[in-house]
Every structure is written in structure tokens, then in C-alpha cells.
Amino acid sequence: MKEFLLNIDRRIIFIFVALGVIIPALTSFNLPINPTPNVQSIYDTIEEVGAKNGTILISFDYGPGSFPEVQPMALAVLRHCFKRNVKVVGMCLWPQAVGLAQQALDTASKELDAEYGSDYVFLGFKTGFHSLVINMGHDFHGTFPQDSPGNNTTELPVTQNIKGLADFDYVLCLAAGNTPDGIWIPYGQERYKFKFGLGCTAVMAPDQFPYLQSGQMNGMMGGLAGAAEYETLVQASGTATEGMRPQSVVHLIIIAFIILGNVMYFLYGRQKGGAQ
Amino acid sequence: MLFLRRTLPLIIAFVMGMIGILVFYIPHSGAQALEQELTKWDRIVAAFAMVLGIYSLMRLHWGRVRRQQAGWAYSFLVFVGFTVMFVLAIYNDGQGPLSPQVIDSGPFVWMFDNVQVPADATMFSILAFFIASAAYRTFRARTPEAAILLVSAIIVMIGRVPIGALISDWVPWLSQWLMAVPNLAAKRGILLGVSLGAVATALRIIFGIERSYLGGGEE
Numbered sequence: 001m002k003e004f005l006l007n008i009d010r011r012i013i014f015i016f017v018a019l020g021v022i023i024p025a026l027t028s029f030n031l032p033i034n035p036t037p038n039v040q041s042i043y044d045t046i047e048e049v050g051a052k053n054g055t056i057l058i059s060f061d062y063g064p065g066s067f068p069e070v071q072p073m074a075l076a077v078l079r080h081c082f083k084r085n086v087k088v089v090g091m092c093l094w095p096q097a098v099g100l101a102q103q104a105l106d107t108a109s110k111e112l113d114a115e116y117g118s119d120y121v122f123l124g125f126k127t128g129f130h131s132l133v134i135n136m137g138h139d140f141h142g143t144f145p146q147d148s149p150g151n152n153t154t155e156l157p158v159t160q161n162i163k164g165l166a167d168f169d170y171v172l173c174l175a176a177g178n179t180p181d182g183i184w185i186p187y188g189q190e191r192y193k194f195k196f197g198l199g200c201t202a203v204m205a206p207d208q209f210p211y212l213q214s215g216q217m218n219g220m221m222g223g224l225a226g227a228a229e230y231e232t233l234v235q236a237s238g239t240a241t242e243g244m245r246p247q248s249v250v251h252l253i254i255i256a257f258i259i260l261g262n263v264m265y266f267l268y269g270r271q272k273g274g275a276q
Numbered sequence: 277m278l279f280l281r282r283t284l285p286l287i288i289a290f291v292m293g294m295i296g297i298l299v300f301y302i303p304h305s306g307a308q309a310l311e312q313e314l315t316k317w318d319r320i321v322a323a324f325a326m327v328l329g330i331y332s333l334m335r336l337h338w339g340r341v342r343r344q345q346a347g348w349a350y351s352f353l354v355f356v357g358f359t360v361m362f363v364l365a366i367y368n369d370g371q372g373p374l375s376p377q378v379i380d381s382g383p384f385v386w387m388f389d390n391v392q393v394p395a396d397a398t399m400f401s402i403l404a405f406f407i408a409s410a411a412y413r414t415f416r417a418r419t420p421e422a423a424i425l426l427v428s429a430i431i432v433m434i435g436r437v438p439i440g441a442l443i444s445d446w447v448p449w450l451s452q453w454l455m456a457v458p459n460l461a462a463k464r465g466i467l468l469g470v471s472l473g474a475v476a477t478a479l480r481i482i483f484g485i486e487r488s489y490l491g492g493g494e495e
Contacts, residue, residue, distance in 0.1 A: 017404060017405050031439060067397045100393070102379045103389070130315075132319060134311065139312065149376055150375075222436075225438075247437050248439040251437050252434075254433065255434065261415065262416055262426070
């Protein structure tokens with residue numbers, strides 16, 4: 001038994017994790033989701049933008065691998081924007097994000113009767129990363145003369161008055177890579193001084209705290225928990241809120257295994273050099 | 277030949293590097309116009325770099341298939357996947373390659389939504405299983421530093437999910453504090469170090485000290 005607990009087979013751990021995901025996903029129990037100040041700040045900014053009928057730019061910079069974590073953020077933010085009559089311009093710095101962005105825009109616009117062209121516009125993907133952001137800062141219509149379906153951006157109600165990035169009331173980056181701290185902040189926010197917010201994967205979140213403290217970023221949704229907090233704020237429970245049940249249980253399972261591993265290590269493992 | 281292979285690229289790197297730095301900081305309209313022009317060039321080069329990337333990927337996997345290296349069947353699947361998606365993109369839901377890409381319906385979108393998205397998301401989610409196993413095996417309080425890291429990790433793990441608030445209101449607060457104070461301090465230090473390193477590397481490239489990008493090593 002001692003040997004077993006000191007070196008638990010990884011397949012047993014996998015079974016525990018699998019059950020920790022499946023059982024809470026199939027059952028229904030509610031957990032309290034309290035929005036953190038960083039998520040609240042994004043919500044409040046979109047409320048402010050809505051009050052003046054403003055426009056926000058959402059940059060979809062993630063791929064299918066981050067879909068379960070970041071897509072709920074996209075949906076919650078879009079629902080919020082369309083409810084508050086915030087005009088939305090969507091774009092992608094990642095080519096894989098085009099299909100995901102289109103999916104989120106379609107879902108939210110159908111639910112809330114948002115109309116293409118007058119409520120939202122999708123620009124699609126263009127190469128260039130930092131160069132694209134610099135070009136957009138100076139000359140929006142020159143950089144994106146047409147939207148994704150091929151309409152002229154100078155003629156669409158949402159984009160016709162946008163001359164550069166500074167004309168957006170808010171820029172929100174939904175990211176799974178280095179686009180917020182590597183591109184949007186140094187080449188966009190720092191130069192054109194727009195309000196900037198971020199929704200990112202949980203693994204990225206710790207890296208972004210310096211930008212929150214410096215004020216270069218006014219809010220952040222980190223991982224599925226951040227998405228669930230936003231869903232709570234907009235009172236539209238979705239996959240992120242549902243995902244909090246399995247995520248909570250799996251975190252507890254991992255912590256239980258860590259504690260067990262340490263207890264066994266201190267009781268028996270130190271003499272043997274620890275578990276293999 | 278040496279001029280074309282070494283001297284000319286070094287001159288281009290120096291001139292473009294210096295212009296790139298200067299126009300970024302000079303708010304004069306002439307400098308801004310030049311920056312706009314250069315960034316447009318950069319975007320065109322970036323588009324060609326994508327084509328080069330695809331060529332490089334195909335060449336690598338073609339080599340594996342030709343030599344029938346271990347796992348060559350996976351390399352073959354790269355060609356199958358690429359060809360299918362390329363043909364569907366050209367087909368463009370019946371609109372043809374010259375029309376704007378149809379991104380809300382058709383077989384290309386169907387393949388993306390029903391093959392790539394679930395496959396990619398599954399690959400990523402498998403990490404949870406490996407992290408659980410690795411945490412049990414390696415996360416041991418062998419030293420006081422490791423013990424601090426372990427306790428912090430447990431607090432953040434509980435504090436970042438709703439169950440933390442059920443235990444005590446202090447758990448999410450403490451988790452947030454750990455992220456916003458000690459984590460921030462460490463990250464900022466790392467960030468400053470990395471940024472200084474990036475500046476140094478950029479200057480080494482601009483002044484021709486770092487030449488590995490020319491290929492072929494030192495001559």
C-alpha cells in the first residue's frame with residue numbers, strides 16, 4: 001500500500017481527472033461566481049461606451065486550441081455590446097481565428113438581432129502583426145479598404161467615421177499568444193492612446209499583470225474563470241459558467257494528489273529519494 | 277559574390293534598422309509617411325513569409341514520406357489535410373478563388389468547425405491530465421523555496437475557481453494579491469531583463485555584430 005501511494009500509476013490519476021470532469025459536467029450544482037475588479041473594469045468600460053453609442057474594436061487573436069477558454073469571453077462580450085448598442089468592429093491577427101470570430105459574431109448577432117454594417121462589421125485577417133497595427137493607427141480605411149465580405153469600409157455606418165485606432169472608444173484583444181503585450185500595447189495603445197482591455201487564456205494571465213498596474217490595460221479576463229465572471233456580469237450563463245463546476249473539482253483533485261504526494265514523500269519517500 | 281552574400285544584407289539591415297527606429301520616434305509628417313510606407317512593405321513581405329512557411333513545412337514532411345521515416349504516415353496526413361483544405365478554399369463554396377472568402381457556410385467552414393476546432397481543442401485539453409500527473413510526481417516541498425511555491429500554487433488554484441469563495445472570502449483575495457503583487461514584481465523584473473536583451477540583440481543585428489541570420493555561420 002505504501003509503495004502504491006508513493007508511486008500512483010498515472011492512469012489512475014487520469015481516471016480521477018476524467019471523473020472529475022465528467023461527473024460535475026453531467027450534474028447540476030451552482031457555485032458562487034464573484035467578478036474580480038479586472039473583469040468588472042471591462043464590463044464598466046463597455047457600459048460607458050454603450051452610454052455614448054460608441055464603437056469598440058475586438059481583435060480575435062486565438063486558435064481552435066483555445067476555443068473552450070476564449071470563445072465564451074467573445075460571446076459574453078458581444079452579447080453585452082449588442083444589448084447596449086455598442087458598435088463592434090471585429091478583426092483577426094491570427095488566421096485561424098477567422099472562423100471562430102465569424103461563429104461568435106453570427107451567434108450573438110442572431111440572438112440579439114444585430115444587423116451587419118450598422119451594428120457590427122467583420123474585417124477578417126490580414127498579415128503584418130505590428131505593421132498592421134501601426135497602419136491601422138494612422139489610416140484605418142487605407143489599411144482595411146474593404147471588410148471581410150468585400151464592402152467598402154468608408155461606406156459602412158460602423159466604420160465610416162473611423163480614421164484611426166484612436167477613434168475607437170475601446171479596443172479589446174481576445175488572445176492566446178503574444179499579441180496583447182507584443183503587439184497591441186507597444187505598437188498600438190502606447191502610440192495612439194486608446195483604452196485597452198484583454199481576454200486571455202489562464203496560462204497567459206500572470207504575464208499581463210505589469211500592464212494592468214501600469215494602466216496600459218484597464219481590465220483583464222483570465223481563462224475560463226474570467227469568462228464565467230463576465231457571463232455572471234451580463235447575466236447570461238454559458239459554457240464558461242458551466243465549466244466552473246468541472247474546473248473546480250479538477251483543481252481540488254490535483255491539490256489532493258499534490259498533498260498526498262507530499263505526505264507520502266515526507267513519511268517514506270525521503271529515505272528512498274521520492275517517487276519516480 | 278561576397279558583396280551580395282554578406283555586405284549588401286548587412287547594409288540593408290543597418291539602413292532599414294536605423295530608419296525603423298528613427299521614424300518610430302519622430303512625429304514629423306514626413307517620417308510618419310515613410311513609416312507607413314515601410315510598414316506596408318513589411319506586411320507584403322510577411323504575406324510572402326507565410327508562403328515560404330508552407331513550402332518549408334511541405335518540404336520537411338515530403339522528406340519524411342520519401343524516406344519512409346518512423347511516423348511517415350502522419351506526414352502523409354499533413355498533405356491530405358493541406359490538399360483538402362486548399363481545394364475547399366479555392367472552391368470557396370462555389371464562388372471561386374477570386375471572390376471574397378465565404379466564411380459563414382460551405383464545406384471549408386464545415387471542416388474547420390467540425391474537424392479542426394474539436395481536434396485542436398481536444399489536444400489542448402489533454403494537458404489537464406498530464407499536469408495532474410506531473411504535479412503529483414514533481415511538486416514536492418523539498419526545500420523552503422519549493423514549499424513557498426507549493427503553498428502559493430495551491431492558494432491560486434483554489435482562489436481562481438468559485439469553490440475558493442465557498443471556503444472563505446480570504447482565499448480569492450489572497451489569490452488575487454499573490455498575482456497582483458509578488459507575481460507582478462517578478463514578471464516586471466523578467467520583462468525588463470528580456471526587453472534589455474531584445475534591445476541589445478537588435479543593436480547587434482543593426483551594427484552587423486550578430487550575423488547568424490545571414491546563414492552559413494561565421495566566415
